[in-house]
Amino acid sequence: GENVEQHPSTLSVQEGDSAVIKCTYSDSASNYFPWYKQELGKRPQLIIDIRSNVGEKKDQRIAVTLNKTAKHFSLHITETQPEDSAVYFCAASIRRALTFGSGTRLQVQP
Amino acid sequence: GAVVSQHPSWVICKSGTSVKIECRSLDFQATTMFWYRQFPKQSLMLMATSNEGSKATYEQGVEKDKFLINHASLTLSTLTVTSAHPEDSSFYICSAIRAPGGPYEQYFGPGTRLTVT
Numbered sequence: 001g002e003n004v005e006q007h008p009s010t011l012s013v014q015e016g017d018s019a020v021i022k023c024t025y026s027d028s029a030s031n032y033f034p035w036y037k038q039e040l041g042k043r044p045q046l047i048i049d050i051r052s053n054v055g056e057k058k059d060q061r062i063a064v065t066l067n068k069t070a071k072h073f074s075l076h077i078t079e080t081q082p083e084d085s086a087v088y089f090c091a092a093s094i095r096r097a098l099t100f101g102s103g104t105r106l107q108v109q110p
Numbered sequence: 111g112a113v114v115s116q117h118p119s120w121v122i123c124k125s126g127t128s129v130k131i132e133c134r135s136l137d138f139q140a141t142t143m144f145w146y147r148q149f150p151k152q153s154l155m156l157m158a159t160s161n162e163g164s165k166a167t168y169e170q171g172v173e174k175d176k177f178l179i180n181h182a183s184l185t186l187s188t189l190t191v192t193s194a195h196p197e198d199s200s201f202y203i204c205s206a207i208r209a210p211g212g213p214y215e216q217y218f219g220p221g222t223r224l225t226v227t
Binding site: 001032034041042043044046049089093096097098099101102103 | 144205220
Protein backbone atom coordinates (compact mmCIF):
# COMPACT_ATOMS: atom_id res chain seq x y z
CA GLY A 1 0.00 0.00 0.00
CA GLU A 2 0.82 3.67 0.00
CA ASN A 3 3.40 5.01 2.43
CA VAL A 4 3.79 8.72 3.16
CA GLU A 5 6.77 10.14 5.01
CA GLN A 6 6.73 13.65 6.43
CA HIS A 7 9.52 15.88 7.71
CA PRO A 8 10.26 17.56 9.99
CA SER A 9 8.28 16.31 12.96
CA THR A 10 8.60 19.69 14.71
CA LEU A 11 9.33 23.11 13.30
CA SER A 12 9.78 26.34 15.19
CA VAL A 13 9.96 29.65 13.33
CA GLN A 14 9.82 33.30 14.19
CA GLU A 15 6.71 35.25 13.27
CA GLY A 16 7.06 36.54 9.73
CA ASP A 17 9.45 33.81 8.63
CA SER A 18 8.60 31.07 6.14
CA ALA A 19 7.94 27.44 6.99
CA VAL A 20 8.42 24.45 4.71
CA ILE A 21 7.17 20.94 5.34
CA LYS A 22 8.09 18.08 3.02
CA CYS A 23 6.47 14.76 2.20
CA THR A 24 7.33 11.81 0.04
CA TYR A 25 5.00 9.09 -1.16
CA SER A 26 5.64 5.62 -2.48
CA ASP A 27 2.84 4.76 -4.89
CA SER A 28 3.04 6.47 -8.26
CA ALA A 29 -0.70 5.85 -8.69
CA SER A 30 -1.53 8.46 -6.03
CA ASN A 31 -3.25 11.37 -7.71
CA TYR A 32 -4.45 13.73 -5.00
CA PHE A 33 -2.35 15.40 -2.30
CA PRO A 34 -4.12 17.44 0.37
CA TRP A 35 -2.63 19.24 3.34
CA TYR A 36 -4.48 19.52 6.64
CA LYS A 37 -4.14 21.66 9.73
CA GLN A 38 -5.30 20.08 12.95
CA GLU A 39 -5.71 21.73 16.31
CA LEU A 40 -5.82 19.65 19.47
CA GLY A 41 -8.98 17.58 19.72
CA LYS A 42 -10.42 18.95 16.49
CA ARG A 43 -11.06 17.60 13.04
CA PRO A 44 -8.44 18.09 10.30
CA GLN A 45 -9.03 21.22 8.23
CA LEU A 46 -8.11 21.20 4.57
CA ILE A 47 -5.81 24.14 3.88
CA ILE A 48 -4.72 23.39 0.33
CA ASP A 49 -4.66 20.48 -2.08
CA ILE A 50 -3.12 19.62 -5.41
CA ARG A 51 -3.93 17.12 -8.11
CA SER A 52 -1.31 15.05 -9.88
CA ASN A 53 -1.68 16.96 -13.14
CA VAL A 54 -0.55 20.22 -11.50
CA GLY A 55 2.95 21.14 -10.32
CA GLU A 56 2.20 24.07 -8.07
CA LYS A 57 -0.73 25.76 -6.42
CA LYS A 58 -0.92 28.88 -4.30
CA ASP A 59 -3.53 30.37 -2.04
CA GLN A 60 -2.48 33.63 -0.40
CA ARG A 61 0.30 32.75 2.10
CA ILE A 62 0.12 29.02 1.42
CA ALA A 63 1.57 27.14 -1.53
CA VAL A 64 2.08 23.50 -2.41
CA THR A 65 4.50 22.06 -4.94
CA LEU A 66 4.43 18.56 -6.40
CA ASN A 67 7.23 16.67 -8.10
CA LYS A 68 5.70 13.52 -9.53
CA THR A 69 8.99 12.17 -10.84
CA ALA A 70 10.59 12.30 -7.42
CA LYS A 71 7.30 11.52 -5.66
CA HIS A 72 7.50 14.35 -3.23
CA PHE A 73 5.40 17.37 -2.38
CA SER A 74 5.91 20.30 -0.08
CA LEU A 75 3.90 22.87 1.84
CA HIS A 76 5.18 26.43 1.99
CA ILE A 77 3.78 28.97 4.42
CA THR A 78 5.04 32.53 4.09
CA GLU A 79 4.77 35.40 6.57
CA THR A 80 3.90 33.01 9.38
CA GLN A 81 1.64 34.20 12.18
CA PRO A 82 1.14 32.83 15.71
CA GLU A 83 -2.27 31.49 14.66
CA ASP A 84 -0.51 29.22 12.15
CA SER A 85 0.75 27.20 15.12
CA ALA A 86 -0.81 23.71 14.87
CA VAL A 87 -0.07 20.21 13.64
CA TYR A 88 0.06 19.87 9.86
CA PHE A 89 -0.51 16.62 8.00
CA CYS A 90 0.16 15.80 4.38
CA ALA A 91 -1.75 12.99 2.71
CA ALA A 92 -1.80 11.07 -0.53
CA SER A 93 -4.82 9.50 -2.10
CA ILE A 94 -5.42 6.55 -4.36
CA ARG A 95 -9.07 5.89 -5.19
CA ARG A 96 -10.00 8.47 -2.57
CA ALA A 97 -8.74 6.70 0.57
CA LEU A 98 -6.18 8.95 2.29
CA THR A 99 -2.82 7.87 3.66
CA PHE A 100 -1.51 10.49 6.07
CA GLY A 101 2.00 11.52 6.90
CA SER A 102 3.13 11.44 10.51
CA GLY A 103 2.52 15.14 11.08
CA THR A 104 4.56 18.29 11.74
CA ARG A 105 4.07 20.39 14.82
CA LEU A 106 4.60 23.99 13.77
CA GLN A 107 5.26 26.62 16.42
CA VAL A 108 5.36 30.24 15.40
CA GLN A 109 7.12 32.34 18.01
CA PRO A 110 5.77 35.89 18.34
CA GLY B 111 -22.41 23.06 2.58
CA ALA B 112 -20.70 19.68 3.04
CA VAL B 113 -21.19 19.26 6.76
CA VAL B 114 -20.44 15.96 8.49
CA SER B 115 -21.51 15.29 12.05
CA GLN B 116 -20.58 12.58 14.51
CA HIS B 117 -22.36 11.37 17.58
CA PRO B 118 -21.43 11.13 20.35
CA SER B 119 -18.56 13.61 20.57
CA TRP B 120 -17.14 11.72 23.51
CA VAL B 121 -17.99 8.50 25.31
CA ILE B 122 -16.67 6.58 28.27
CA CYS B 123 -17.44 2.89 28.49
CA LYS B 124 -16.41 -0.08 30.56
CA SER B 125 -14.14 -2.79 29.25
CA GLY B 126 -16.09 -5.53 27.52
CA THR B 127 -19.02 -3.39 26.45
CA SER B 128 -19.86 -2.18 22.94
CA VAL B 129 -20.06 1.38 21.69
CA LYS B 130 -21.73 2.71 18.53
CA ILE B 131 -20.53 5.87 16.81
CA GLU B 132 -22.63 7.56 14.14
CA CYS B 133 -21.37 9.57 11.19
CA ARG B 134 -23.86 11.64 9.20
CA SER B 135 -23.55 13.80 6.11
CA LEU B 136 -26.03 16.58 6.83
CA ASP B 137 -26.42 18.34 3.49
CA PHE B 138 -25.17 15.93 0.87
CA GLN B 139 -25.33 12.29 -0.06
CA ALA B 140 -22.22 10.29 0.65
CA THR B 141 -21.83 7.07 -1.23
CA THR B 142 -18.46 6.52 0.43
CA MET B 143 -17.41 7.21 4.01
CA PHE B 144 -14.12 6.51 5.68
CA TRP B 145 -13.29 5.74 9.30
CA TYR B 146 -9.98 6.83 10.81
CA ARG B 147 -8.43 6.30 14.23
CA GLN B 148 -6.01 8.72 15.81
CA PHE B 149 -4.03 7.93 18.96
CA PRO B 150 -2.65 10.84 21.01
CA LYS B 151 0.11 12.75 19.23
CA GLN B 152 -0.09 10.41 16.25
CA SER B 153 -1.39 10.59 12.74
CA LEU B 154 -4.75 9.50 11.38
CA MET B 155 -4.82 5.87 10.34
CA LEU B 156 -7.44 4.63 7.91
CA MET B 157 -9.45 1.80 9.43
CA ALA B 158 -11.99 1.06 6.74
CA THR B 159 -13.83 2.32 3.71
CA SER B 160 -17.59 2.18 3.90
CA ASN B 161 -19.74 2.10 0.78
CA GLU B 162 -23.49 2.52 0.95
CA GLY B 163 -25.29 -0.78 0.59
CA SER B 164 -22.22 -2.98 0.60
CA LYS B 165 -19.74 -4.46 3.03
CA ALA B 166 -16.97 -2.25 4.33
CA THR B 167 -13.40 -2.74 3.19
CA TYR B 168 -11.02 -2.96 6.13
CA GLU B 169 -7.35 -2.02 6.16
CA GLN B 170 -4.78 -4.61 6.99
CA GLY B 171 -4.56 -5.22 10.72
CA VAL B 172 -8.04 -3.91 11.53
CA GLU B 173 -10.32 -6.62 12.94
CA LYS B 174 -13.59 -6.51 11.06
CA ASP B 175 -15.38 -8.54 13.77
CA LYS B 176 -14.33 -6.04 16.39
CA PHE B 177 -15.02 -2.84 14.45
CA LEU B 178 -18.40 -3.33 12.81
CA ILE B 179 -19.25 -0.83 10.11
CA ASN B 180 -22.67 -0.32 8.61
CA HIS B 181 -23.47 2.15 5.83
CA ALA B 182 -27.19 1.68 5.56
CA SER B 183 -28.11 4.93 3.86
CA LEU B 184 -26.54 7.65 1.74
CA THR B 185 -26.21 9.90 4.80
CA LEU B 186 -25.35 7.57 7.65
CA SER B 187 -22.50 5.23 8.53
CA THR B 188 -22.00 3.66 11.93
CA LEU B 189 -18.95 2.19 13.63
CA THR B 190 -19.52 -0.22 16.50
CA VAL B 191 -16.58 -1.06 18.70
CA THR B 192 -17.44 -4.46 20.15
CA SER B 193 -16.03 -5.83 23.41
CA ALA B 194 -14.04 -2.65 23.90
CA HIS B 195 -10.73 -2.74 25.74
CA PRO B 196 -8.58 0.08 27.10
CA GLU B 197 -6.28 -0.15 24.06
CA ASP B 198 -9.28 0.83 21.88
CA SER B 199 -9.32 4.23 23.57
CA SER B 200 -8.71 6.70 20.78
CA PHE B 201 -10.09 9.55 18.71
CA TYR B 202 -12.31 8.15 15.93
CA ILE B 203 -12.96 10.40 12.94
CA CYS B 204 -15.14 9.75 9.94
CA SER B 205 -15.05 11.46 6.57
CA ALA B 206 -17.30 11.48 3.56
CA ILE B 207 -17.06 12.26 -0.11
CA ARG B 208 -19.95 13.48 -2.18
CA ALA B 209 -20.11 10.88 -4.94
CA PRO B 210 -17.87 8.73 -7.08
CA GLY B 211 -16.28 10.74 -9.82
CA GLY B 212 -16.94 14.01 -8.05
CA PRO B 213 -14.55 16.30 -6.14
CA TYR B 214 -11.71 14.57 -4.37
CA GLU B 215 -12.13 16.48 -1.13
CA GLN B 216 -13.10 14.52 1.95
CA TYR B 217 -15.27 16.22 4.55
CA PHE B 218 -14.36 15.25 8.08
CA GLY B 219 -16.62 14.83 11.07
CA PRO B 220 -15.63 16.45 14.37
CA GLY B 221 -14.46 13.16 15.83
CA THR B 222 -15.47 10.97 18.76
CA ARG B 223 -13.21 10.57 21.76
CA LEU B 224 -13.61 7.04 23.14
CA THR B 225 -12.25 6.17 26.58
CA VAL B 226 -12.49 2.56 27.74
CA THR B 227 -12.02 2.04 31.47
